[in-house]
Amino acid sequence: EYLQAHVHLPSPFQGGIYYPYGHDTHGTHSSAGIPSLLNSPLSQQLNGHCAPGMTPSCCVSTAPPFRFRPRRESVDWRRIIAVDIDAVVSQIDVDALQEHITAVTFCSLDSERCPLCRSPVDPALIKLLRLAQLSVEWLLHCQEFLTLNLHSMEARLEAAGKDREQLLAQHKALEEKIKMLNGELKQRKKLIRNQQLLIKYKYKFLTNNVWCCLLYSENKSEIDRLKSETTNLKEQIVQLQHALQTKAAQVQTH
Template sequence: MQSPTSTAQGLSGSLFGAYTLPTFKFQPRRESVDWRRISALDVDRVARELDVAALQENIAGVTFCNLDREVCGRCGQPVDPVLLKVLRLAQLSIEYLLHCQDCLSTSVAQLEARLQASLGQQERGQQELGRQADELKGVREESRRRRKMISALQQLLLQTGAHSYHTCHLCDKTFMNATFLRGHIQRRHAGMVEGGKQRKQEQPVEEVLEELRAKLKWTQGELEAQREAERQRQLQEAEIIRQRETEAKKEFDEWKEKERAKLYGEIDKLKKLFWDEFKSVANQNSTLEEVPNLKDFSEFFS
């Protein structure tokens, strides 16, 4: 039989977990026994019908009553000490079980509170997940829209081509149209443009003409060089085409000669085969007079 201390430790370890049992102390017995109430109670009926309500009504009176001064109603003698000891042990056991019942009720209430808190936290987590899912969906839609926009811009840039850009001749910057280029020159290179205009105005007419002649000559030289390069390229392409045609014709002639030689070889083989066959037939029928001379057949196949 386990002691109350080991029972309390078992309950504290297995049922209560992290919950701490309140301090337990047996209460003194000061109440008197209500003999009339106990006499009116049918114990057999309570056990047969499992009348827990009747037990709850009488459990406090039985547990906390004082039996030390009780005497027998018939003989007036005090209660047997051994029987009294058994009754007191039963009272202490019931009191301890009531204490355990209170602890269990408290633990159940605390666990229910924790369960409700966990359910609330789970619901808030699900709401947060739903909100984040909606945000993620919106971000994906925005990303898809921006990708389409970037793709459209790339297609537009590819369609416009590199020649549509306008490069500043005074720096390395490029612009989408001539308006932006003129604005850039007016903002960034206004002094250089005005100085260039003044220098051009100050130059003599002869120097300007000489410069134009030099530029024209250089341009003509570039055009001649490009024409010569184009002519050389065309000549090279024509030579390559002629060589390819010659090689193709040569290969065709070689193939034709091979096929002709192959055909003649097949014809010679057939002639030899027929000649051998006729020769064999002539040897087998040499006794017959109707067989023509083999020399005639040889002349026929020669």
Template sequence: MQSSAATAEGLSSPLFEAYTFPIFKFQPRRESVDWRRISALDVDRVARELDVATLQENITGVTFCNLDREVCSRCGQPVDPALLKVLRLAQLIIEYLLHCQDCLSASVAQLEARLQASLGQQQRGQQELGRQADELKGVREENRRRRKMISTLQQLLMQTGTHSYHVCHLCDKTFMNATFLRGHIQRRHAGMAEGGKQKKQDQPVEEVLEELRAKLKWTQGQLEAQREAERQRQLQEAEITHQREIEAKKEFDEWKEKEHIKLYGEIDKLKKLFWDEFKSVANQNSTLEEKLQALQSHSVMESNLGSLRDDESEERLRQTQELQVLREKMEIQKTEWKRKIKELHEEHVAEKRELQEENERLQASLSQDQRKAAAQSQRQISALRTRLQEQARLIASQEETIQTLSLRKEEGIRKASKAADTEESSPEEEMEDFRGEQQKVLAALRSNPTLLKQFKPILEDTLEEKLESLGIKKGTKGISVQTLRHLESLLRTQREQKARSFSEFLSLREKLIKETTSRVKDRQEHTAVVSQPDGQPSG
């Protein structure tokens, strides 16, 4: 009963909490012994060849047979009560071991199901992390491509000539027009420009409008920079979270593998222990049967002079003492076996408890880090939302100021003289100046082929990066029809997304299509008119 309590305590460990074990109860013995089948077995061969299949075939008949009414086939005497008790004890042990084996098999099946569920959840997490990593890679590539384009354009603008930009006389910075230069001096060199406050008051309305527009553009640039910084920070946090999840998953996999190995090792140890005990009981039973047969044959044999009572009583006393010694050895071995099983179960329970505590600690630390990261992200998002609202209010106020100043400017233009009109620069003139600067850039590109050669590899790199992002590797000579269809669907999806992001995209596209179609038709008509006299047949 001590072994039953120890095994029940082991099966009630945290590893087997999710499975409900049936109540164990010994079954009655009603089957008779199939002596012919048992006589046909070669026990030595089974033990020598480890024929487990034969043992499985006969384990039910041996375990649940009734030996109370069995008698000796030679003398007709009933079985010895001590031997019968040993056999019944062996039957009970085997039945209990079968119950333990069924419980362990059921628990292993349930653990396999839980393992499959955990693997499915882990696979879904890996897919989500892969999607986020792909998105991060695309954002980084887009950022790198735009940086290259900006640096190239800056070099082109610097090489177009000194007359196309304005240099600050207080520092080394250059600007596209005088309005940006004045805004820079007011922001960065306000202390040095206090002497020019009187001139600032006399600035025309158009310059004030330009300054406000420049400030508005600068504010919008700051907002875009803040949004980009927030996006980069979120991507970094997502990457850190991904690394932590990978580490936690690795630790969980290691723990799971160790637990699996320990479980199968303990099961093998128990099987080996039960098998050794079964062989020991079988050997002892065979020894007792041989001694019993020897006693029976000795009692039947009598000499011509009569039986020697003194010798027979001494022999029986010696055999009784040997049986007592064997029983004591069996009791000692049984006690030792129970103690070993109890120690194994205690070690198993302790290891399971330690592993469970370690797993709970890892999960708690991971969830705590995730909660901290989520709270910090929420606070930063709230702060950024507040700053965006403030910037939006500032932009709205600046737009109202621009509209007010524009109305005042129109009234001032109606009342101003022609001299004032010639001195002040209008928005149309600035637009013409901007277009003139663009024309200068194009003229510089046409006149200087070196700039085009410098700009060409950058455009080629950009095109190759775009193709690699679509799945076409560098140096590919051709693509298959399936790849072409996949790329067409992908490009169509990207175009639809861009069309949804720009409200005027579709209308502008239709306008360009109509204009292109009309120009093509005009050119075709002109070509037909020109070629018609040449194509007429001669009279």
């Protein structure tokens, strides 16, 4: 269900066409003993055509289709006879499977004859082998396609993790700035209260003295300036709080 929801796997048969390996190369060996996908023709073609800055996921869906490979290779009966099937099963010898997977998957029995009676191989047996070969080829393609998508998802996850770290750092910086501005705002409010009290008490003793009038004017101008700065600080805090909420929402989405 997870793969169906997150990985767009193309239909195996679209007019007899799907996405297996190319005609000449099979890729390197994976840890599972199956031709791995990172050096396969599909992966190389995707890596060659993706624009800089684009992840593999944006290119997988545009991969050109490949038909099933023709079977023209003859069977090396000596190598087949030398394989100990029981030992392969008991020892889980994946390397032995890897050694023979290409020859088995892409060999042809159409021209084979019985060494005793020279009769052709039973058509039903040939059909059974062909079905097994096509199944293996399709499973190789599925492994390749899913591995490419897995690497793309890992790259996207890593990028999302870096974005999250950056957002958290910005979030912390905004919190520190808001804390500093709140402290500065408290100091300004305290200063304004002190200035207002000073003016209130001095106003009672004001006379027509020119110096008292000048002192009153200067104090009033200072209070007006402090009020204006306080208003600006409040607006900055509101803006920073709004930005902080936006960053917090972005962090939660990641």
